[in-house]
Amino acid sequence: MFTELIRFLFDILAFTSVMVLIVLGLGVIASMMGIFNFAHGELVLLGAYTVFIVHDAGYNIWVGIMCAPVVVGLFGVILERSIIRRFYTLPVVAMLGTYAIGLIIRETIRGLLGGHYRSVPEPLSGSWSAFSLEFSIWRTLIIVSTALVIVGSWLFLTKTSFGLQIRASLENPRLARASGISTDSLYTFTFAFGAALAGLAGALVVPLYQLSADMGLRFLVQGFLSIMLGGIGTFEGPVLGAAAVGALAAGLPWAVLPVLADPLVFVTALVIVKLRPQGFIGGSR
Amino acid sequence: MKDESLNETSNRLPSPFRRRAFLTGAGALAAAGWTAGGPGSWFLPAAWGQSKNPIKMGIATDITGAIAPSGNSDWQAAQLAAEQINAAGGIAGRSIQLFLEDTASDPKIAVANVRKLIQRDKVDVVCGGITSAMRQAIKDPIVNRGKTLYLYPQLYEGQECTKHLFNTGPTPAQQVDELIPYLIKTLGKKRFAMPSANYVWPQLLNKYARKVIEANGGEVVFEEYYPLDQAEYSATINKIRDGKVDCVFNTIIPPGLQPFMKQLYESGFPKNGGVQACVYFDENSLNYVPARELEGIYSCLDYFHTVDDPFSKELLAAYAKRFPGTKYQFTAGSAATGMYRGIRLYEAAARVTKGDTAREAVSAALDRAKIDRGPGGGAEMVPGKMHAKMNMYIAQCKKIDGDRLRWDIISKYNMVDPKEC
Numbered sequence: 173m174f175t176e177l178i179r180f181l182f183d184i185l186a187f188t189s190v191m192v193l194i195v196l197g198l199g200v201i202a203s204m205m206g207i208f209n210f211a212h213g214e215l216v217l218l219g220a221y222t223v224f225i226v227h228d229a230g231y232n233i234w235v236g237i238m239c240a241p242v243v244v245g246l247f248g249v250i251l252e253r254s255i256i257r258r259f260y261t262l263p264v265v266a267m268l269g270t271y272a273i274g275l276i277i278r279e280t281i282r283g284l285l286g287g288h289y290r291s292v293p294e295p296l297s298g299s300w301s302a303f304s305l306e307f308s309i310w311r312t313l314i315i316v317s318t319a320l321v322i323v324g325s326w327l328f329l330t331k332t333s334f335g336l337q338i339r340a341s342l343e344n345p346r347l348a349r350a351s352g353i354s355t356d357s358l359y360t361f362t363f364a365f366g367a368a369l370a371g372l373a374g375a376l377v378v379p380l381y382q383l384s385a386d387m388g389l390r391f392l393v394q395g396f397l398s399i400m401l402g403g404i405g406t407f408e409g410p411v412l413g414a415a416a417v418g419a420l421a422a423g424l425p426w427a428v429l430p431v432l433a434d435p436l437v438f439v440t441a442l443v444i445v446k447l448r449p450q451g452f453i454g455g456s457r
Numbered sequence: 458m459k460d461e462s463l464n465e466t467s468n469r470l471p472s473p474f475r476r477r478a479f480l481t482g483a484g485a486l487a488a489a490g491w492t493a494g495g496p497g498s499w500f501l502p503a504a505w506g507q508s509k510n511p512i513k514m515g516i517a518t519d520i521t522g523a524i525a526p527s528g529n530s531d532w533q534a535a536q537l538a539a540e541q542i543n544a545a546g547g548i549a550g551r552s553i554q555l556f557l558e559d560t561a562s563d564p565k566i567a568v569a570n571v572r573k574l575i576q577r578d579k580v581d582v583v584c585g586g587i588t589s590a591m592r593q594a595i596k597d598p599i600v601n602r603g604k605t606l607y608l609y610p611q612l613y614e615g616q617e618c619t620k621h622l623f624n625t626g627p628t629p630a631q632q633v634d635e636l637i638p639y640l641i642k643t644l645g646k647k648r649f650a651m652p653s654a655n656y657v658w659p660q661l662l663n664k665y666a667r668k669v670i671e672a673n674g675g676e677v678v679f680e681e682y683y684p685l686d687q688a689e690y691s692a693t694i695n696k697i698r699d700g701k702v703d704c705v706f707n708t709i710i711p712p713g714l715q716p717f718m719k720q721l722y723e724s725g726f727p728k729n730g731g732v733q734a735c736v737y738f739d740e741n742s743l744n745y746v747p748a749r750e751l752e753g754i755y756s757c758l759d760y761f762h763t764v765d766d767p768f769s770k771e772l773l774a775a776y777a778k779r780f781p782g783t784k785y786q787f788t789a790g791s792a793a794t795g796m797y798r799g800i801r802l803y804e805a806a807a808r809v810t811k812g813d814t815a816r817e818a819v820s821a822a823l824d825r826a827k828i829d830r831g832p833g834g835g836a837e838m839v840p841g842k843m844h845a846k847m848n849m850y851i852a853q854c855k856k857i858d859g860d861r862l863r864w865d866i867i868s869k870y871n872m873v874d875p876k877e878c
């Protein structure tokens with residue numbers, strides 16, 4: 173019974189970590205910039221695709237995993253400079269615009285992959301054991317990296333003066349500009365940071381799944397649900413929301429028919445949003 | 458075989474927009490290997506000197522969209538078959554002319570495009586469709602309203618008994634009748650799990666397989682259906698472990714497939730003596746499942762590259778020569794073998810009618826058509842049953858030098874009955 177429980181908890185934690193890792197970048201951009209980035213799933217895809225290309229070219233997968241956040245971050249810079257910055261005052265247009273960007277990325281990658289599903293091996297395969305149970309090394313690594321990324325991002329955004337400037341320019345852009353902060357470049361940086369997080373998530377997660385053009389889509393819907401659940405405007409909100417959605421999605425199939433689990437996640441989340449429309453954390457800022 | 462919900466993403470744009478976008482990008486796309494046929498219809502002219510009054514054959518398959526890799530294999534197999542027939546002098550002096558329409562992995566688009574084959578090109582026969590959803594969508598415009606003959610090439614769930622619709626791929630009986638007794642009697646596996654994608658092919662295949670399992674003294678521990686893109690299977694893996702399952706009969710398809718394969722592998726299932734069977738796995742599977750997770754898996758299909766039959770080997774070489782370096786392989790799971798077989802059966806029927814392509818005449822001849830040579834061996838329509846007898850092979854996936862795989866044929870079953878209709 174004890175070992176059963178450990179296994180159950182590990183499995184839930186592993187999937188929750190994946191969910192949190194993916195939602196983090198989405199949450200940062202939504203909370204800090206007020207942009208609902210519908211291309212987020214495709215930024216994750218782009219990170220995964222980077223790993224695939226690097227591996228395909230004969231390099232070590234670790235190189236690919238290191239490259240992914242950089243490549244996707246730089247892509248984020250270009251995206252923000254050329255397109256996203258025109259949307260700051262038009263949130264609805266921003267949704268449509270980012271959806272279009274996502275569509276272009278998705279279909280381009282579908283073409284490059286020839287429509288195939290591809291697999292990317294994990295650089296550390298195998299398992300480690302404890303309590304006479306075996307745990308996948310890569311899943312463990314994802315749990316650990318998620319924790320590190322959360323702590324790192326949180327410290328960066330709340331404890332550094334750079335983070336302070338970002339938050340200042342979001343709360344009151346005029347005053348920030350008057351105080352000598354270049355809000356323009358901060359927005360670019362924040363978007364690139366969110367994109368890089370998405371790239372990293374894609375790179376870490378792709379060995380668990382198949383690389384296919386639609387890889388990001390599944391997580392996009394659950395990602396927005398997480399943000400709704402957690403509340404917008406804080407760093408912690410989306411993280412908690414993602415944790416809740418991840419735990420529900422992984423835990424429900426243990427109790428109910430798997431086909432029912434998906435809709436039940438949504439129903440549960442919507443009920444919570446109805447009872448607490450501001451989200452877990454929202455409004456407390 | 459695969460389901461239309463795979464194609465969800467390709468449904469989002471209204472087709473005029475997509476077509477325009479597609480046309481403008483077509484040059485670049487073709488360069489990147491996007492499409493084989495390009496947008497709209499594609500037309501393979503008959504060879505010189507035989508173009509008088511050709512037999513018009515429509516190929517309706519998924520050149521673009523989610524299952525484009527299979528569709529392109531089918532189109533290439535069709536070209537190979539037609540070219541071989543024409544090179545050998547055609548059918549009763551008439552050559553075959555191919556007309557391609559893209560069904561775009563999307564039944565809504567497909568219906569309009571298939572109508573073009575019928576109304577504009579006035580084809581004598583249509584071959585194609587891969588998913589069951591696609592077959593259901595295009596069979597009415599072809600067979601009923603279009604009054605045209607239809608050949609469906611893919612392995613599928615059975616129960617398609619429409620007049621003038623001939624099925625040239627394997628049925629559940631052909632894929633399961635020999636495989637399951639082998640798993641139970643020879644390998645000694647008794648406790649089955651049936652994890653499945655939630656759509657019609659796994660549902661009906663499982664219904665049939667369950668009967669065969671129980672009739673052979675096996676037991677189904679659980680039969681479970683998942684959303685097609687399910688990403689987390691820990692609950693399933695736990696049931697497999699707790700239920701002491703020793704054989705997994707898998708009908709999960711991409712994109713939900715890889716996480717399942719990975720988690721099953723990591724749970725130590727194969728290491729601890731568990732066996733897995735999946736009847737659509739073929740030479741293409743290595744594209745989406747890593748070698749170590751495929752190793753040891755059993756499949757049962759009408760053809761593998763390793764089939765030791767002179768014509769099958771010749772065919773594989775001809776395909777490789779005609780499409781050098783193609784990423785679309787000639788395999789059974791993609792329906793390419795069913796496509797080739799279908800066209801050859803049509804040829805046999807049209808020879809009997811002496812080149813008469815009137816539907817009633819060809820249909821009557823096709824009903825008892827027989828070919829001696831084909832992928833995996835000969836094939837023979839079962840009169841009145843709309844399905845074909847063909848050789849079936851049980852094969853196991855073996856790892857050879859590093860990450861390459863080979864399907865080793867374990868046993869061959871001659872002219873297995875489709876048991877349909």
